[in-house]
Amino acid sequence: MFDLLISAAQLREGLAGPGWLVFDVRHDLADHAAGRRAYEAGHVPGAIYLDHELQLAAPKTGSNGRHPLPALADFAALMRAQGLRPGIQAVVYDAGNSMFAAHLWWMLRWLGHENVAVLDGGWQAWLAAGGAVETRVNTGSVTEAQALQDRGYGSAPAMPAVDAAAVLANLEAPAFTVVDARAANRYRGEVEPMDPVAGHIPGALNRPNSLNVESDGRFKPPAALRAEFEALLGGVSAADVVHQCGSGITACHNLFAMELAGLKGSRLYPGSWSEWCSDPGRPVARGAG
Template sequence: MTHSFRTYTTLIDPPQLQELQQTDTPLMVFDCSFDLTNPAAGEEQYHRAHIPGAIYAHMDRHLSDEGVVDPDGRRRPQADAASGGRHPLPSREKFAMWLSAIGFTNDMQAVVYDRQGANYCGRLWWMLKWMGHEAVAVLDGGLQAWESAGGALRGGDEPSRFQSNFRVGPEHRRLVTTEQVLRGLDSRGQTIIDARARPRFRGEVEPLDPVAGHIPGALNRPFTENLGPDGRFKEPQALRAEFENLLAGRDPATVVHHCGSGVSAIPNLLAMEVAGLGPTGLYAGSWSEWCSDPGRPVERG
């Protein structure tokens, strides 16, 4: 049976997705499960169980520039990468080629999910917005919420789809460069929000990058604070109050989000949109790109 349908642009809950699956809405679901410490783990989770029809999007292969390996073994972004850092963004043209290869079209509703508190699927949500595609939503509560709602699961691979011709649109989200962040230091026109855990922000520990600390003047909001105990995003009013308290009078339009490598910053960016305070900017290179140059200032504490 066909129903009229709405477009989802921030969050979608499991019953809404189940209803959408019963309509003739062009739809593609993506499983973005990942583990930074074990890059093969997310794909293994996908093969064990995923939402039927879901395509797997790998953080390193599909949602990042794979880069080139130098003779000394170090990997660096290719010349056309859209950002630096540990997870450099691919160029918009390369990303469009992947979307076309999996059969994604400009008229589709995209739904993205993971098993890690929206830490990884938010990357694909943001990238599709960046490509000019607004009809993309994060499955609130992830695969856990889908299972709890009685959603079906399937193992193995999905059949391949016909090649499409995804067209790149205007950049609907603001990508901020290192040079722009540097120019905006000490300016009322820029407010940096760092999504890393507080000990990393303060520079007490640094498990992934060569330098500990944060960008001078940055505010700290760990991305996990956007979720309630049930693993879903907090209500819009609660998120709005928390961000307004953090900003303390600063204009939300000046906000630039970052984290370690431009991935876990996105739940903060999404939460601000859910709260009616967005869209805001993303410094995709993040701390891993910032601290790669010893000439850039670092703050601790």
């Protein structure tokens, strides 16, 4: 079974047998309908489309970020409806550098599903490997999904996360190191295309998630990722790292890359910058550090 990365060749082989469930999460933050259009134009055979705006986020309140994490029970119900159950191999892909795929990977692990892998290189890798393309819209089966609920999925989070209150308290009594996955110019506060306030959480380190992949969108080798993260963290253990970004999506890309590098146990701040900056009482830093 796969719990981190899977190649296009391995996916093709796996789909020849039973027990696999593939999720297409292609998305464009500037055009929310683009992912659905891309899916309908062609996708991995059997893949089910999930929308990051409409299905994988809770309703926005104006103070809970751009992609609020849904209640665990609501997400469990969504995945039961797709046919997720214990023992199934889930695979997630997108058409970028796997940032949306890594986000759903984290959510599924948060739910308690261990066998979930990201398709390395995403949709482009599938096409390059000669993978078949399907245009039929697929929906999940719920006939076997009740087993997921019976096994207790969704009863308690299985991946650690922190909230804004914990991040704020950490400024006064440091207990963890925050790593910001946004591009360097956004981190420094020079530009801000998504949120009303520019800058970063005071004390946060910057690791643009784009550094985790090669030019073809495949992840760098684990040894290279480990060396880069260790150089950034300067001796801080993985368990003492909290990841954030603009809205909790690309933060999962850094968390996934650390897991791939063998640096396991870091945490996510799901609300991230979009939640943090919604409260003018929370401090904002600008510049390189």
